[in-house]
Structures are given as structure tokens and as C-alpha cells.
Amino acid sequence: MFANNKMRENSGRLIKIYRERMHQGSKDKRFSCNEFILATKDHPFYEIVEGEPVCSRATLNRLERGQIIKDDELYVFFIEKLGFKVDDFPGVMTNVERLGDELFDAVLMYDVHRIRNLKNEIESVLEKAKNYFYYAEIYLAFKVIINYYLDASYPTNDESDQLYLNSFILDSKVEELISNILFDHYYYKVMNMVIAERIYNKLVRFNNNSRISSLFIAGWLMYKERWFAALNEVEEGIKYFKDKKVNYHLGVLYFTQAMALHTGNKEDVQIFFDYSIDCLEKTQGKLAHCKLVNNYFNVGFQYYFDKNYNVAAKYFNKFLDNNPPFTIHMLYILNCAELLVNDELLNKLKQVTYIEEIDSSMSKIFYNYFLMKLEKESAKELENFIIHDVYEILQKKFRSDNLINYFKNELTNIIKITKHYKVATYFDNFTSYKID
Template structure:
């Protein structure tokens, strides 16, 4: 069952995690310490009679703390009692060590061909073991890493939560790769700042001789408004990947540098935005392409809020060339197109589709307004829609200061035509309201 003592110790810690999760979620007494150590009809243990303990609570506590217990059958008993399959697969963990080294280098160099080749190898190595205790956790981590760097695919919320708890079984290099992705997931995607901060602290402790975690460390420093620290972190990363000539990492780091300079110091950032775009345009792979398209929008967004609409329009045009689905932020793109009277940009917006997803009624409310504007409905209709539909959503479901200001400006421009000046009173009442 165990390739080495480390695997045995980690298995004990895994048993604790899964037992406590089962106990907390179901309040099932069979997963309490007192019940968990008892032999049962479904889970016998040698000659011990049903209902008798197979070991003391002290032994279970030592095992769950990661202290090595000599009796491997005791581990197997507890693993099976948790409902997992357990078996021995000689050679897999030594192959994992080899794969880990190669995968770390492939990600560092953003070698998508090598990452793809390693993904196939991982599937072959774990063909029989991928559903078994311990091997399943290692396999899942490796798959999450390869999926992220090949297809920009995030782990599910359930996967992320489980990986966060079980990543201690991984070697340091795979742990760093996974921790970067988990930080990305918790910080950027689900905005769980408590876990994001814990992962940031963890990322600063890795000593694998690389700057792979620079982007995510800098992201947290910017969130904390530690602009000089963020810039120093990014500059070190840029110097590192310049030497290695890795366009993908340079592309994301130059963008981060521009954002830190723009937000923290208000310096001219156009050269760094240009470097970012150039590097990503010269990178292969789905992740690089998705980052590139996002950067087209994000850069346009920055110029839009700086009221540099002509430059913003250039980036928004490039963004829309990639046929993105509708998001709420496309309202700003539409406003930019109207301010510029950019017919090319307006024609691209006209074919933007709304993708149906679960719980998307909120987004559809904004999409309907987006379509009404493109169809050039009357100011009175737009005004009524804002008052009766948009404000209802902003009041109860999605409070955003930027969107509130956006629709205030929209409404004020309409009032000049409709002459419904009482609407401004509604605006004042709305903006003073706070969500409970």
C-alpha cells in the first residue's frame, strides 16, 4: 500500500480530513472518533468482535496527526471505512516524482506541447490507480494543473476546496503549481479573500528556484495597495522570464506592471500594455489566447475610464474580433462606441450573443438594455426600463458603484430629452440606499 513512510504519514492526515468532513456534514456518529475505531459487520478487523475497538483513540489520534503506525492494516481498515478503494500500485510514486520535475519545467517555459505530452503520460500512469485512495488526490492535482495550462480550465469549487485541504501530499514543485491555480481560483474567480491571503502567504514560502508565483504574489500586493512591493516583485519576474525568453509569462507580467503603475503612480503605461499584447500575441496555447483576449478588454477598459476613448476603441475592436459572449461590462464598450460614433464597433456589438447559464436572469436584465440601445428604442422606453428593471437589480442583487454611476449618466442624458425631471429624485434616493 505505501511506497514510503512519507506516504504512510500523509495517508493518516488524509484520513483525518475525510473523517472530519463526513462527521461535520452528516453528523453521522460512525465518523466520530469513538465510533470510527469500532469493528463492524461491514468492516471487520481480524478476530476482533463486532462493536469492539480495533485500536485505542490515542492510536487513531497519532495516525491522524501523521505519525507513522506500524500496522498497515489499520490504515486500510480506516480508509475502507471511509468508503475509498485501497490498493498498492508499485512504481507510480517514483513516476510522479519524474513527471513533477518535467511538468514544473514545462509550465515555467510555457511549453504547451510538453505539457500535452505529460498529460497523456499521467493518464497512462494512473490508468488503474486514479480512483484509489491517495493516488486519486495526486492524479486530480496533476490533471487540474495540465487542464489549466492547456485549456485555461479552472477546478470546480468542490475540487478546489478538496485540493486546498489535501495538497500537503504533493511534492514542493507540484504544490507550487497547484497553489498558483488555487490562488487564481479563490482571488480572481470566487473572491474568497480569506483563502486567497492564506495561499499568498504560502506562495511566498516556496523555494523552487523560479519566479512562477510572481504574478499571483504581485496580484495580492496590489490588492493590499502595496504598489512599490508589487512593482519590485513584477520587475524581478520580468527579468527572470526575459532571460528564459518565455513570452507567455512576460505577457501577463507586463500587464500587471502596467496596472500597478497606472493605479498606484498614474504613470504612462502604454508601453507596458503594448509589451503585454505583443508577448501574448506571440504565444501559443489556449491559456495565452484567453489572456490576450482578456487583456484587449482590460486595457480598453482602463483607457475608457481615463476618458481616452479613441485608444479604448482600438482595444475594444480587437476584443470583439474574438466573438466573446455578452457580459455586463460590454455596456461600457457600447458607451465608448456611441461616444466615438464608431460604426465598426457598433456593428460588432450588434452580433454579440447572450449565453444562457444557470442563474443568469440578472445578466439578462442588462443584456436586454444592451439590445434596446443597439435597436435605438426611444429615450422614454430606455428611461422606463432603467427605473423599473435596472434599478431593481442594482438595488437588490448586484450593487456596483461603477454601474450605478453608468446608469445615472444614462438616465441624466435621457431626462434632457424626456423632460421627466422627477427621475433625478429617484436617483438620489437610490444612491443613498444600502443593501442589508
């Protein structure tokens, strides 16, 4: 069952995590400490009579804290009681360590071809073991890393929560890769800042002789408005990946450098935006392409925010050339196109499609307004839609200062036509309302 003592320690800690989850989730007394140590008809243990303890609670507590217990059969007993399959797979852990090192190097160099080859090798090595206790955790970690770097695919919420709790069993290099992806998930996608901070604290302690985590470390430092520390982290990362000549990492780091400078110091950042775009345009791979398309919009939005509409339109055009589906942020592109009377941009916006998703009623409201503007609905219809449908969303479901200001400006322009000056107060004192 166990390749080494480290695997025994980790297995004990995993047993604790799963037992407590099953006990708390279902209130099933079988997973309380007192009943978990009892032999049963379905789970006998040597000559111990059914209903009698196979060990003391103190022994279970030591095992679950990661202290090594001499009798491996005790681990097997508890693992099977949790409902997992358990078996010995000689040589697999040696291959896992090798594959972890190789995967780390492939991600470091953003070698998509090598990552794809490793995917096939990992499937082969773990084919029989991937549904068994301990090995399933390792297989999930490999799968999530490969899906992220090959297909720009995030782990599910359940997978993220599982890996967040169980990543301690992984080799240091694989754990760092997983921690990067988990930070991306919790910070950028689900915006759980409590867990994001814990992962950041882990990232700064890794010592795998690379700057592979610089992007995510800098992201947290920027969130905390530690601009100089963020810039230092990014600059060290850029220096490292310049030496390695890895355009993917340089592309995302240059953009982060521009954002840190733009937000913190308002320095001229166009050169770093350009570097970011140039590096990502030279890089193959789906993840790099997704980052590139996002950066077209993000760079455009920064120029739009600075009221440099002509440069913003240049990047917005590149963004729309990739046929993205509608998102709320496209309202800003529409506004930019209207301010410039840019027919090219307006025509591309007319080709944007809406993809129905679960619980998408909120974004559908903004898409409907987007269509009304493109179809040149009357000022009165636009006004009514804002003060009823849009206002309801912003008041009760989705608080966004940028969108509140956006629609405040829309309403200001519309009432110049309708002369309904009283509706100008709709977005005043917005903070007095509480989202349900």
C-alpha cells in the first residue's frame, strides 16, 4: 500500500479530512471517532469481535495527525470504511515523482507539445490506480494542471475545494502548479479573498528555483495596494523568463507590470501593454490565445478608462475579431464606438451573439439594452428600460460602481432628449440600498 513513510503520514491526514467531511455532511455516526474505530460485519479486522474497537481513539488521533502507525492494515481498514478502494501499485509513486518534475518543467517553458505528451503518459501510468485512495488525488491534480495549460479549462468548484484541502500530499513542484491554478480560481473567478490570501501565503514559501508563481503573487500584492512590492515581483519574473525566453509568461507578466504602474503610479505604460500583446501573439496554445484575447479587451478598457478612445478602439477591434460572445463589458465597447462614431466597431458589435447560461437573467437584461442601442430604439424606450429593468438589477442583484456610472451617464444623455429631468435622480444615493 505505501511506498514510503511520507505516504503513510499523508494517508493518515487524508483519512481525517474525508472522515470529518462525511461525518459533518451527513451526521452519520459511523464516521464519528467512537464508531469509526469499531470492527463491523462489512469491515472485519483480524480476530476482533464485531462491535469492538480495532484500536484506541488515541491511536486514531495520532494516525489522523500524520504520525506513523506500524500496522499498515489499520490504514487499510479505515480507508475501506470510508468507501475507497485501496491497493498497492509498485513503482507508480516513482513514476509520479518523475512525471511531476517533467510537468513542472513543461509548464515553466510553456511547452504545449510536451504537456500533451505528458498527458498521455500520465494516463498510462495511473490507468489502474487513478480510482484508488491517494492515487485519485494525484491523478486529479495532474488532470487539472493539464486541462488548464492545454485547454484553458478551470477546475470545478468541487475539484478546487478538494485540491485546496488535499494538495499537501503532492510533490512540492506539483503543489506549486496547483496552488497557482487555485489562486486563479479563488481570486479571479469566484472572488473568495479569504482562501486567495491563504494560497498567496503558501505561494511565497515555495522554493522550487523558479518564478512561475510571480504572476499570482503580484496579483495579490496589487489587490493589497502594495504597488512597489508587486512591481518588484513582476520585474524579477520578467527577468527570469527573459533569460528562459518564454513568451507566454512574459506576456502575462508585462500586462501585470502595466497594470501595477497604471493603477499605482500613472506612469506611461503603453510600452508594457505592447510588449504583452507582442509576446502573446508569438505564442501558440489555447491558454495563450485566451490570455491574448482577454488582453485585447483589457488593454482597450484601460485606454477607454483614460478617455483615449482612438487607441481603445484599436484594441477593441482586435478583441471583436475573435468573435467573443456577449459579456456586460461590451457596453463599454459600444460606448466607445458611439463616441467615435466608429462604424467598423459598431458593425462588429452587431455580430455579437448571446449564449444562454444557467441563471443568466441578469446578463440578459444588459444584453437587451445592448441590442436596443444597436437597433436605435427611441430615447423614451431606452429611458424606461434603464429606470425599470436596469435599475432593478443594479439595486438588488449586481452592485458595480462602473456600471452605475455608465448608466448614470446614459440617462443624463437620454433626458436631454426626453426632457424628463426628474429621472436624473435615479442613480443618486445608490449606497443607501442593500443588495438582497
